[in-house]
Amino acid sequence: MAHDVRLPSSLKLFADPTRLRIMALLERAELAVGELSRALGLAQSRVSNHLRLLREAGLLSERHAGSSTFLRLSTPRNGHALSGRLWEAVRTDLDSLPEHAADLARMERVLAERRQREGDFFDQVAxxxxxxxxxxxxxxxxxxxxxxxxxxxxxxxxxxxxxxxxxxxxxxxxxxxxxxxxxxxxxxxxxxxxxxxxxxxxxxxxxxxxxxxxxxxxxxxxxxxxxxxxxxxxxxxxxxxxxxxxxxxxxxxxxxxxxxxxxxxxxxxxxxxxxxxxxxxxxxxxxxxxxxxxxxxxxxxxxxxxxxxxxxxxxxxxxxxxxxxxxx
Ligand SMILES: C[S@@+](CC[C@H](N)C(=O)[O-])C[C@H]1O[C@@H](n2cnc3c(N)ncnc32)[C@H](O)[C@@H]1O
Structure with missing residues (x-):
């Protein structure tokens, strides 16, 4: 039987509670790295390392806008099918993470601040x-x-x-x-x-x-x-x-x-x-x-x-x- 050498590293990817918290937020909203860090209440340096691993596993899509990069969870393709199957298995249980409710509440505040900033732009140029x-x-x-x-x-x-x-x-x-x-x-x-x-x-x-x-x-x-x-x-x-x-x-x-x-x-x-x-x-x-x-x-x-x-x-x-x- 063929061994999938990625199995241990893929399982490890999903074994870290902080990464699961990141995935739970990025599945719901597109966030810049700074916004994600604030929503998690963690330093950006800590978050960046997790993002690198998610990127390598094909779970992250990125969009560049001016000086900001916006992140979102994406469906893994091309050689990352295992990460995709594991993600499907865990995603429905993320609500049970102890930090999830607080993360969501902070994320809503971060998104409200963004809406305020964007609204201010149009107020100024009206x-x-x-x-x-x-x-x-x-x-x-x-x-x-x-x-x-x-x-x-x-x-x-x-x-x-x-x-x-x-x-x-x-x-x-x-x-x-x-x-x-x-x-x-x-x-x-x-x-x-x-x-x-x-x-x-x-x-x-x-x-x-x-x-x-x-x-x-x-x-x-x-x-x-x-x-x-x-x-x-x-x-x-x-x-x-x-x-x-x-x-x-x-x-x-x-x-x-x-x-x-x-x-x-x-x-x-x-x-x-x-x-x-x-x-x-x-x-x-x-x-x-x-x-x-x-x-x-x-x-x-x-x-x-x-x-x-x-x-x-x-x-x-x-x-x-x-x-x-x-x-x-
Ligand atoms: C580019 S302007 C277009 C205005 C107008 N439809 C036109 O074509 O001239 C975009 C407008 O959408 C509003 N807007 C942007 N995001 C919005 C949102 N999430 N909810 C409500 N209005 C929004 C802005 O305040 C702005 O007035």
């Missing part, structure tokens, strides 16, 4: 956001989002509305527009611009998070999320929330950027991801239960201008994903 961040080559994208969201709908929610670029296009189509954003500064700007814009819809502004939307179940006939999902660490909860707040048969429409390499957009536009892979958005829609999920290319480009360098603005391709909440 007054000039249209100059900095609302640049599209043809405007087609906005028309397409509005057309898909409308299709005879009455109550449309604009999620991550910013200064109301998409909400403005809905004013002449919907009966009521609910504009949601976590930044009060952006909502103030949206209130000003929507107040001046033509269109008969009633407008309601609500402060809130995309992963806990301030809407009742089934309250919206359609939801749009334009240029906001790339600001979020994780798509699962926000997409589940979109489904929850839609009435059966209602539509969700997402406009997003194709993945790109313009690192400066982290700092200057507050972007968390540099674009999103269209298939990731499609998968998030499908796995949350949307039906008739469609990916469409858009005849428009996002055209931001870099503030710290001369030269022409960059042209970034856009796409649209839409889906319907099942009627049954």
């Amino acid at each position: 007054g000039e956001w249209d100059e900095i961040g609302v640049h599209f080559a043809s405007g087609q994208a906005r028309q397409r989002v509005a057309a898909h969201a409308f299709a005879g709908r009455h109550v449309v929610a604009d999620l991550g509305c910013g200064t109301g670029y998409f909400a403005r296009a809905l004013l002449g189509l919907a009966t009521r527009v609910i504009a949601v954003d976590r930044s009060r500064g952006m909502l103030d700007e949206a209130a000003r611009r929507l107040g001046d814009a033509p269109g008969g819809a009633e407008v309601e502004l609500r402060v809130g998070e995309l992963d806990a939307l301030p809407l009742e179940d089934g309250e919206a006939d359609a939801v749009v999320a334009g240029m906001v999902l790339h600001h979020l660490a994780d798509l699962r909860r926000p997409v589940a929330e979109m489904l929850r707040v839609l009435r059966p048969g209602g539509n969700a429409v997402v406009l997003e950027l194709e993945p790109h390499r313009h690192e400066w957009m982290h700092a200057q536009l507050g972007d968390h991801h540099l674009g999103l892979a269209p298939q990731d958005v499609v998968r998030a829609f499908q796995s949350n239960g949307f039906e008739d999920v469609v990916l469409e290319s858009v005849d428009d480009q996002y055209r931001p201008r870099r503030a710290d360098a001369d030269g022409p603005p960059v042209d970034l391709p856009l796409y649209l994903v839409r889906g319907t909440r099942p009627r049954a």
Whole structure:
């Protein structure tokens, strides 16, 4: 019988309580190394060694954003199947680790601080956001989002509305527009611009998070999320929330950027991801239960201008994903 030489080292990997605590957190959220250390209440030097072992076992995926590296637990592939099987065997029992509840509570605080920092960014730039961040080559994208969201709908929610670029296009189509954003500064700007814009819809502004939307179940006939999902660490909860707040048969429409390499957009536009892979958005829609999920290319480009360098603005391709909440 063949001996698997990795068996002892793989078992050892799962025998360390601190590593199990790390795995339990990184399975739930994507965290930077410093955030993970704070969530565990351990020095970064102690955590780094465990991370090295997890990386070697194929259990860690890493994403670089500016000067930060974000970590998440990944399904091991290519020669790491044993780690994967062992992980599957232990993952359901991690709640029983004595430190788990305290780790989760600290992690929630760390994530809340991050949300606060990210919200502060938009509060600070709210007054000039249209100059900095609302640049599209043809405007087609906005028309397409509005057309898909409308299709005879009455109550449309604009999620991550910013200064109301998409909400403005809905004013002449919907009966009521609910504009949601976590930044009060952006909502103030949206209130000003929507107040001046033509269109008969009633407008309601609500402060809130995309992963806990301030809407009742089934309250919206359609939801749009334009240029906001790339600001979020994780798509699962926000997409589940979109489904929850839609009435059966209602539509969700997402406009997003194709993945790109313009690192400066982290700092200057507050972007968390540099674009999103269209298939990731499609998968998030499908796995949350949307039906008739469609990916469409858009005849428009996002055209931001870099503030710290001369030269022409960059042209970034856009796409649209839409889906319907099942009627049954
Ligand atoms: C790039 S702006 C886009 C604004 C607008 N949709 C547009 O296209 O002009 C992103 C907006 O999403 C908001 N935002 C980011 N993350 C959010 C979250 N987790 N929950 C609610 N709003 C969020 C920001 O405050 C900001 O106003």
